[in-house]
Amino acid sequence: MSSCDGRVVVITGAGGGIGRDEALLFAQEGARVVVNDVNAAGAEAVVEEVRALGGEAVASTDDISDWDGAGRLIGTALDTFGGLDTLVNNAGILRDRMFVNMSVDDWDAVMKVHLRGTFCATKHAVSYWRDQSKAGDQRVARIVNTSSPSGIYGNVGQANYGAAKAGLAAFTQILGEELWRYGVLSNAIAPSALTSMTEGLTGYKERLDELEARTGWKNPGGPEHIVALVVWLGSPLAQVNGRVFDVRAGHVDVAEGWRPGPAYTKEGGFTVAELDDVLPGLIARAAPQVNAAGEPKSYGG
Numbered sequence: 001m002s003s004c005d006g007r008v009v010v011i012t013g014a015g016g017g018i019g020r021d022e023a024l025l026f027a028q029e030g031a032r033v034v035v036n037d038v039n040a041a042g043a044e045a046v047v048e049e050v051r052a053l054g055g056e057a058v059a060s061t062d063d064i065s066d067w068d069g070a071g072r073l074i075g076t077a078l079d080t081f082g083g084l085d086t087l088v089n090n091a092g093i094l095r096d097r098m099f100v101n102m103s104v105d106d107w108d109a110v111m112k113v114h115l116r117g118t119f120c121a122t123k124h125a126v127s128y129w130r131d132q133s134k135a136g137d138q139r140v141a142r143i144v145n146t147s148s149p150s151g152i153y154g155n156v157g158q159a160n161y162g163a164a165k166a167g168l169a170a171f172t173q174i175l176g177e178e179l180w181r182y183g184v185l186s187n188a189i190a191p192s193a194l195t196s197m198t199e200g201l202t203g204y205k206e207r208l209d210e211l212e213a214r215t216g217w218k219n220p221g222g223p224e225h226i227v228a229l230v231v232w233l234g235s236p237l238a239q240v241n242g243r244v245f246d247v248r249a250g251h252v253d254v255a256e257g258w259r260p261g262p263a264y265t266k267e268g269g270f271t272v273a274e275l276d277d278v279l280p281g282l283i284a285r286a287a288p289q290v291n292a293a294g295e296p297k298s299y300g301g
């Protein structure tokens with residue numbers, strides 16, 4: 001008995017990188033997989049890899065940010081495998097620039113794939129799950145979204161991408177609150193792995209090479225190290241809802257989100273002078289913003 005026996009899993013952007021390793025592990029854990037990617041050759045190649053492992057998979061080359069394309073993707077799961085149990089929203093792109101150089105096209109392209117794309121695929125999947133629930137045939141459904149350390153801790157050069165990924169963390173929490181009644185649990189990962197997306201980022205590969213040299217650990221940036229979490233979240237084993245998990249090779253944690261900090265309350269409104277008196281003390285007592293290692297961040301000066 002494997003964690004995903006008999007389940008049908010749709011993975012967006014699975015023609016390479018993290019999505020490819022997700023497809024391979026879901027298949028090894030017993031799932032039938034729809035491998036989606038606008039990179040058709042990549043999607044077909046991953047389908048062949050799944051079949052070579054003895055698994056079942058089908059390719060979808062639809063653009064998930066296109067409403068009808070996302071509908072065809074979910075339809076492919078229903079038509080080919082007769083249902084849908086897990087949606088992994090993984091597709092993504094980068095358009096990194098310092099904000100002063102960022103164009104509105106850089107902004108829109110990133111929002112389109114991450115936010116609109118995740119919305120479109122999720123909306124079609126949830127329509128199916130809601131219908132199933134109303135018909136008295138509720139699925140043990142799971143959504144796994146892909147946020148990023150950039151979204152929950154911030155990262156210089158990624159104002160567009162970080163804003164989209166923070167949006168996906170909030171989207172995950174709200175889906176968690178709304179969809180459990182249809183049998184759907186929603187969680188997200190904030191991964192770090194060496195893929196075609198990250199190999200060009202300054203210092204990223206160098207840090208991993210240093211880690212490999214120091215520890216002898218083979219390929220510490222490999223996405224294969226992080227996908228067990230995604231399979232767990234996409235399986236009935238996971239009874240968790242509305243959470244974001246940091247994950248990289250050898251490390252997983254439950255990210256703790258925004259929470260109300262030191263407060264000043266009174267009946268009635270505030271004046272500017274009053275806030276000028278009170279806020280510096282509250283700010284001094286508030287927990288600092290931290291990076292992905294939990295270390296306080298510097299905001300200039």
Ligand SMILES: NC(=O)c1ccc[n+]([C@@H]2O[C@H](COP(=O)([O-])OP(=O)(O)OC[C@H]3O[C@@H](n4cnc5c(N)ncnc54)[C@H](O)[C@@H]3O)[C@@H](O)[C@H]2O)c1
Pocket residue numbers: 012013014015016017018019036037038039042062063064065089090091092093113117146147148149190191192193194195196197198
């Ligand atoms: N690699 C990391 O360290 C890292 C860190 C944080 C978050 N992520 C996120 O993980 C996910 C996977 O990234 P990756 O590192 O494997 O990158 P990748 O570039 O290897 O994979 C992303 C895939 O998404 C596909 N894609 C892009 N737009 C699409 C669309 N509209 N419809 C369908 N497919 C589309 C691409 O063709 C590509 O194959 C992304 O959401 C990324 O933002 C990655």
